[in-house]
Amino acid sequence: MSRPEIDDVTGVETTGHEWDGIKELNKPLPKWWLWVLYATIIWSVAYWIAMPSWPLVADYTKGLLGYSQRAVVANSIANARAAQSQYLDRIAATDLAGIKADPDLLQFALAGGQAAFGDNCAPCHGRGAQGAVGYPNLNDDAWLWGGTLDDIHHTLNVGIRSGHPDTRDNAMPAFGRDELLEPAQISDVTDYVLSLAGLDANTEAAERGKEIFAEQCAACHGEDGKGDTELGSPNLTDGIWLYGGTRDDITDVIRNSRSGVMPAWDGRLSPETIKQLAVFVHSLGGGQ
Ligand code: HEC
Ligand code: HEC
Numbered sequence: 520m521s522r523p524e525i526d527d528v529t530g531v532e533t534t535g536h537e538w539d540g541i542k543e544l545n546k547p548l549p550k551w552w553l554w555v556l557y558a559t560i561i562w563s564v565a566y567w568i569a570m571p572s573w574p575l576v577a578d579y580t581k582g583l584l585g586y587s588q589r590a591v592v593a594n595s596i597a598n599a600r601a602a603q604s605q606y607l608d609r610i611a612a613t614d615l616a617g618i619k620a621d622p623d624l625l626q627f628a629l630a631g632g633q634a635a636f637g638d639n640c641a642p643c644h645g646r647g648a649q650g651a652v653g654y655p656n657l658n659d660d661a662w663l664w665g666g667t668l669d670d671i672h673h674t675l676n677v678g679i680r681s682g683h684p685d686t687r688d689n690a691m692p693a694f695g696r697d698e699l700l701e702p703a704q705i706s707d708v709t710d711y712v713l714s715l716a717g718l719d720a721n722t723e724a725a726e727r728g729k730e731i732f733a734e735q736c737a738a739c740h741g742e743d744g745k746g747d748t749e750l751g752s753p754n755l756t757d758g759i760w761l762y763g764g765t766r767d768d769i770t771d772v773i774r775n776s777r778s779g780v781m782p783a784w785d786g787r788l789s790p791e792t793i794k795q796l797a798v799f800v801h802s803l804g805g806g807q
Contacts, residue, residue: 523535523545524542526542526544529544531544531545531546532544532545533545567580567582568582568583569582569583569584570582570584570586571586571587606624606627607791609624610624610627610628610791610794610795611790611791611794615668615669615672615794615797615798616668618794618798619668619798619801625798627795628794628795628798628799629795629798629799629802631791631792631795631799632795632796632797632798632799632800632802633799635788635792635795635796635799636648636796636799636800639784639788639796640796643781644656644657648800648803652761652762652763653761653762653777653779654779655761656759657800657803657805658803658804658805659759659804659805660804660805660806660807661753661754661757661759661805662748662805662807663679663746663748663751663752663753663761664679664687664748664751665748665807666748666801666805666806666807667801667806667807668797668798668801668806670748670807671797671800671801671806672793672794672797673687674687674781675784675785675793675796675797675800676783676784676785676793677783677785678780678781678782678783678784678785679751679779679780679781680778680779680780680781681780681781681782681783682783683783683785686783687751688751689739689750689751689752690776690778691739691752691772691776691777691778692776693774693775693776694735694773694774694776695773695774695775696774696775696776699735700731700735700773704728704731705770705773705774706724706770707724707725707727707728707731708728708731708732708735708736708773709728709766709769709770709773710724710725710728711724711725711726711727711728711729711731711732712728712732712744712755712769712773713725713766713769714728715744715755715756716755716756716757716758716764717756717758718764732744739752740752740753740754740755743756744756761777761779762777784796
């Protein structure tokens, strides 16, 4: 047996391995490191036994503790459902004013309404319900079809020109396309509408337009142009425009009419969801 060789430079024993004159020193791993390694090996074996770990052909080893992430998720979903159904049952049984008056239910309805709004309404009305040309802003207090809880709830259920048997419906005639008014009359009545909203208008033309308005428009928009929520005819004096407030925009509506369509949600969403949506929309700031 040869004596272990000591390296001259470091004074450490070598292993006897040598490559091209370079010798390997014998420096074992530190003890603490080895113990940690052994501990992790023991831990892993214990873990295999206790927890689901090894895939088998069609199954896997379940482990003694029987833990399953699937079961944990299923469980928490079931808990959330149970907690919700308690609220949903109460929403079903409570009228809109009652929901508004109960802080607990109100909070639930607002959260549920907001979520349902994002899924179903935001594509047309915008994320913040701010609307766009042709799609009303639901935050202001200008309402086509009324802004009470019951009005909004009814609008949601039956829609607007939606094809639902009870839909909210009213069609403004296309005064230009259907030649109900001469182009000059349309121009005059446009001036009158501009003047109603306090915008720049030719005074003489507006004076002539006033008569046309009384004959052709007042039945829906009212003598004073303030609109009628029974008929879904917008207030023309408030400076809030569904289709834009320039002269061209206004002339275009008078010529061609628009008849915006909003789907009916009755049958598409649950009654509880529609109630939550009504409460949410009503809370946006413009509810009456
Ligand atoms: C396909 C587009 C579209 C979708 C989706 C839609 N709306 Fe509408 N909504 C409209 C249009 C267009 C009008 C205006 C109709 C009109 O001109 O009278 C309207 C009108 C309304 C009104 C009446 C506003 C008023 O001033 O009286 C309410 C309230 C409303 N929407 C809420 C909702 C809610 C809540 C949802 C989601 C459940 C929704 N809308 C989804 C297009 C849509
Ligand atoms: C039969 C009822 C009816 C009559 C008559 C009628 N309107 Fe309308 N008008 C409406 C309705 C409903 C709307 C909303 C249309 C929509 O949402 O598509 C509207 C919309 C408008 C708008 C757009 C308002 C906005 O906010 O962008 C203008 C402008 C307007 N009407 C002017 C007139 C003028 C001027 C006349 C007469 C020449 C007239 N209307 C006659 C029902 C009527």
